[in-house]
Amino acid sequence: MASAPVRRLPAALALLLVAALACASGDGDPDAEEVAGLLRLQRSSSDGVIHFSPTLFAKYATSARRPYSLVFMLTARHLMDKPSLKLKQLRAEFGLAASAYRGQHGAGDAAGRVFFAEMEFRESKEIFERLGADSLPFIFHVAPGFAVGRSGPIGVPEGDRMSMKDHPKYPWPAEAIAEFVAAKTGLGVDEIERRSILQSPFFGILALVTLFAGAGVAYRLYYMSWVRHPLIYLSGTLAVCWFATSGGMFNIIRNVPFALPKPDGKVEYFYPGHSQQLGAEGFVMGTLYLLFAGATVAMTYGVPMLESKNGRRAAFYTAVMVAFLTLRQVVQNYQWKTGYHIRQYVF
Amino acid sequence: MVMSWGGYSFIINLLPIHCLASVFTGRLSARLYVAYAPIIVFGTLLAASIPVVGFNAILMSEHFGAFLAFGVLHAALLISWIHKMLPDRAYQMAKMLLLTSGAIALGGALLLVIAYVTTSPTFGWTGRSLSLLDPTYASKYIPIxxxxxxxxxxxxxxxxxxxxxxxLxxxxxxxxxxxxxxxxSLFLLxxxxTxxxxxxxxxxxxxxxxxAACCLGGVALSSMLSVLSRSLHSDDEEEAEAPSTPVKKSAKRASKKSTEAxxxxxxxHxxxxxxxxxxFVLLVFYSLHSVWVSAEMYSAPSIVLQTRTRDGGLHVFDDFREAYSWLRHNTEPDSKVASWWDYGYQATAMANRTVIVDNNTWNNTHIATVGRAMSSPEKKAWKIYQSLDVDYVFVIFGGYIGYPSDDINKFLWMVRIGGGVFPEIQEKDxxxxxxxYRIDSGAGQAMLDSLMYQLTYYRFADASVMVTGQRGYDRVRNAVIGKMDVKLKYFEEAFTSEHWMVRIYKVKKAPNRDFRRRNPQRRKAAKKSTAN
Incomplete structure (x- = not known):
């Protein structure tokens, strides 16, 4: 029966060895522990971007040397929706670059050499101040040998920050971010994988199924009576007309804001100059056009339906009044905006 | 229309849309077939005989809509024909059969089309039409x-x-x-x-x-006037008994459908x-506006500019014609002139000289070559122009009198179009x-070195003192230029118009002086000094 302890011996030895190794790596090599911690954080994040709180920053970023590079993106929750900054798209692209790095270098020799991280303004205000980050977008690289103290300013060298000059296409695509990281760390990725429905092998089948299902639904709809109601098409037509004459396409193509906040706290809705416009003013004008058209339509089709003669008279005068005021407003807006005044050659 | 304007693809798509809409709203008739089917057959054949279109009339997906409508029209006619021939039950089955086989055939054709179009980078559509469907397309991909x-x-x-x-x-x-x-009215709609x-x-x-707007506005006003004038004709006291008709056809249809109109x-009154x-007042107002717009905006040729002086008089800037006539009278008849493509047709017609690029944007590479030359440093640009056999280069400049649509303001487009073909040109430089984008001392180095900058601001610093009292002050950009003493080695100023709007330069056959050749005098002096 002595065989049982003997058999257990290798197992016990192995256990001891593992424990010793764990101790050694835990006590003897703090760098490895940090890397392991970061790798764990990286794995647990959804797209490979580690969210750094001030504590994490103090733990993993502040020291004289680190065995890894850190690539930070600074964000601000209250600015995420600001259209001109496009932080949301940038964050998504940053995430794509990070997950590409995680996918290709998450395990193996290069594991733990580059980490992608983000910091939020309200949470890490102090760090933002130390970095001197007063404007976004702000993506920078912290090299392994770059000393970051526990307090005092952190002067990130100019070359370690992504700039509009080197990467003019904004929001920076994941490829540009990866290129920047590769230039700084010497560790590149082959290709950034953008998940798209087009690449799926089922796309063809899916498209065909959708097509036939769509055709079936369309066939059913075609024989339903409410589909033929002109009101649907009329409102669609008017919506397109309203959108086009308001310069809606101009808003989309030029990315103009809806309104401009002025320094004195007021909001500017109308912008002078005949070749520019703000989003709101176009739609105001489009609505005025519709109002005028509505008044004329009321005169043409609405008024003759009324039974009482005085009712018809009152309705007609009201419609005339509305049309007149609308037209006057349109002309006034136009003259104010363009500065054009009709020169009358005859009178 | 195919001969004159690429906008024909609007018509060739609008007609099928109307045809399809008519088919699906139950307006299928022999009239529709007679009107639509021949135009597709003959239209396609005629369009294919125009050289620039050629087989694109069949291959480009802009035309596919027309063929689809052609097929649908035939299918719909077939269905209505068998509807007349067969009893009801058989008709339902035949219809299902036809629709299913049609759908399968269509699916197959669609797959083929998809396979075909995905092999071309713009998916078979020309950039111009794509930019209509996806308005941001052109601004993203096609600088030209x-x-x-x-x-x-x-x-x-x-x-x-x-x-x-x-x-309104x-x-x-x-x-x-x-x-x-x-x-x-469906067609007008x-x-x-669209x-x-x-x-x-x-x-x-x-x-x-x-x-379209004229027709629609006319319809709106006419239906309103017909209601009003009928009211004027009717006796004020008497209420109309019968359902009087605002529009004739409406009454016809209404009486057909229901009696309670x-x-x-x-x-x-x-x-x-x-x-x-x-x-009436509205129409007078409209006429006044139209006369004013035609007089002030549409009739002002962009080749002769005018401003109003403070006392109400007119001041005319006739620099373009001045420069073109200079070219016509002072250069060899076979000399070639390079400028940005905007002025190509003008220069051809008014100066009667061969131009390198003109407003026909069919060949993008050629325009990009000129863009590249304008954005390159003088020596490199000179080589490019030599290779193109150019004798004269002219640039448009508005900084002297404040004319904003000049070449410096268009310059970024030259860079972008040039960079689209020649990647060595980088916009960020x-x-x-x-x-x-700026022109003062903070401008990018490539900007200051570019030929466009040099040709534009050559001798400008001193001349601007006369207008603004400040050396090198550009009235369009409202800034002092970054490079005051521009020196040209490969180009020679030939002519500058009265208001400096057009500046013509001669491309030298050889550079000003070959600086590599040694000065024999200097060599002697050097020897002497060493001997001493």
Whole structure:
């Protein structure tokens, strides 16, 4: 029966060895522990971007040397929706670059050499101040040998920050971010994988199924009576007309804001100059056009339906009044905006 | 129309849309077939005989819509034909069979089309038509389209300037088209709808919108006037007994469908008179506006500019014609002139000289070559121009008198178009550190070195003192230029027009002086000094 302890011996030895190794790596090599911690954080994040709180920053970023590079993106929750900054798209692209790095270098020799991280303004205000980050977008690289103290300013060298000059296409695509990281760390990725429905092998089948299902639904709809109601098409037509004459396409193509906040706290809705416009003013004008058209339509089709003669008279005068005021407003807006005044050659 | 304008693809798609809409709203008739089928067959054949279109009339996906409608039209006619022939039950089955086989055939064809179009980078559509469907397409991918001012999207004042009260009457016209919807009003509706959408994408398509808007506005006003004038004719006291008809056809259809059409009562006389009077005032107002717009905006040729002086007089800038006539009278008849492509046709017609690039944007590479030359340093540009056999180069400059649409303001487009073909040209080199475009001392180095900059600002610093009292002050950019003493080695100023708007340079056959050749005198002096 002595065989049982003997058999257990290798197992016990192995256990001891593992424990010793764990101790050694835990006590003897703090760098490895940090890397392991970061790798764990990286794995647990959804797209490979580690969210750094001030504590994490103090733990993993502040020291004289680190065995890894850190690539930070600074964000601000209250600015995420600001259209001109496009932080949301940038964050998504940053995430794509990070997950590409995680996918290709998450395990193996290069594991733990580059980490992608983000910091939020309200949470890490102090760090933002130390970095001197007063404007976004702000993506920078912290090299392994770059000393970051526990307090005092952190002067990130100019070359370690992504700039509009080197990467003019904004929001920076994941490829540009990866290129920047590769230039700084010497560790590149082959290709950034953008998940798209087009690449799926089922796309063809899916498209065909959708097509036939769509055709079936369309066939059913075609024989339903409410589909033929002109009101649907009329409102669609008017919506397109309203959108086009308001310069809606101009808003989309030029990315103009809806309104401009002025320094004195007021909001500017109308912008002078005949070749520019703000989003709101176009739609105001489009609505005025519709109002005028509505008044004329009321005169043409609405008024003759009324039974009482005085009712018809009152309705007609009201419609005339509305049309007149609308037209006057349109002309006034136009003259104010363009500065054009009709020169009358005859009178 | 195919011969004259690429905009024919609007027509070739509008007609099928109308055909399909007619088929699906139950307006299928022999008339529709006679009107539509021949135009597809003959139209395609005729279009294919135009050299630049050729087989594209079949291969480009812009034309696929027409073929689809052609097929659907035949299928619909077939269905209605068998409907007449077969008993009801058999008809239902035959219809299902036809629709299913049609759907399968269509699916197969669609797959083929998809396979075909995905092999071409623009998916078989030309960039111009893609930019209509996806308005941001052109500004992203095709600088040569996005750079042209007539391809810009219009802001709302454009509509009021160009079609005035029609933009207010458009919605009323659309509503009138629905009362009732006939074959003709359906066409007008679709025409108006598509053109109003497209005009929102590109300002030049206001040309397509204008006729549609005139018709729609006319329909709106005419239906209103007919109600008003009928009211004036009717006896004021007597209520109309029978359902009097605002529009004849509506009554016809209404009486067919149901007997309880809403009663139409006349508008009281005083109100009707007021209405007629106001319509008259509106039309007078419209005419005044139209006369004014034609006089002030459409009639002003962009080749002769004018401003009003403070005392009301006119000041005319005739620099373009001056420069073109200089070219015509002072250069060899076979000399070649390079400029940015905007001035190509003008220079060909008015100076009677061969130009390197003109407003035909069919060949993008050629324009990119000139863009590359303009954005390169002098020596490299000279080599490019030598290889193109150019004798004269001219640039348009507005900084002297404050004419904003000059070549410096277009320069970024030259860089972009050039960079689209020759990747060595990088837009960021022409911008300052913050990524903005400027011409003062903070401008990008490539900007200061570019040929365009040098030709534009050659001798400008001293001349600007006369106008602004400040050395090198550019009145368009409102900045002092970054390089005051521009020296040219490979180009020689030949002519500068009165207001400095056109500056013509001669391309030298050899550079000014070959600086590599040693000066024999100097060599002796050097020897002497060493001997001493």
């Amino acid at each position: 389209i996005a750079s042209v001012s007539e391809h810009q999207p219009p802001a709302w004042p454009s509509y009021f300037t160009d079609i005035h009260i029609l933009v 009457l458009l919605p009323a016209g659309f509503i009138a088209c629905f009362r009732p919807l006939t074959d003709a 679709l025409y108006g709808l 053109s109003v959408y497209f005009s929102g994408v590109m300002v030049r398509l206001m040309l397509v919108l204008a006729p 809403p009663k139409q009562h006349p508008v009281p 005083d109100a009707a008179w007021l209405g007629v009077f106001l319509v 022409y911008l300052d550190a913050a990524g903005s």
